[in-house]
Amino acid sequence: MRILLDECLPVRLRHELPGHEVDTVSHAGWASIKNGKLLRKIADTGRFDVFLTADKNLPLEQHVQNQPFAIVVLRARTNKIADVRPLLPEFLRRVGEFEAGHVYVLA
Numbered sequence: 001m002r003i004l005l006d007e008c009l010p011v012r013l014r015h016e017l018p019g020h021e022v023d024t025v026s027h028a029g030w031a032s033i034k035n036g037k038l039l040r041k042i043a044d045t046g047r048f049d050v051f052l053t054a055d056k057n058l059p060l061e062q063h064v065q066n067q068p069f070a071i072v073v074l075r076a077r078t079n080k081i082a083d084v085r086p087l088l089p090e091f092l093r094r095v096g097e098f099e100a101g102h103v104y105v106l107a
Contacts, residue, residue, distance in 0.1 A: 002020070004024070004048040004050070007032075008055055051070070054075075056073055068101070070100055075087075
């Protein structure tokens with residue numbers, strides 16, 4: 001699975017998703033790009049299956065339906081690695097179920 005980590009998540013998280021091709025928004029050269037434009041860039045590249053974020057407002061503020069990738073929102077107490085890490089087993093268990101054009105919230 002090709003996963004893109006939002007810049008609101010710790011970069012170290014990429015090493016916690018074994019067996020998947022993981023890139024970060026910053027590494028892709030898209031740091032500080034607003035959500036709407038970022039979603040368009042992700043869609044235009046066709047390089048990612050899942051956009052992983054901690055931004056709970058993203059699905060409310062942006063048009064996320066019909067995107068060519070799934071959006072997964074990690075709802076942790078904070079976006080620090082210690083708070084996000086407990087959500088990763090469920091993410092890894094379900095990663096094959098995520099469908100493009102849908103938003104999934106893991107809490």
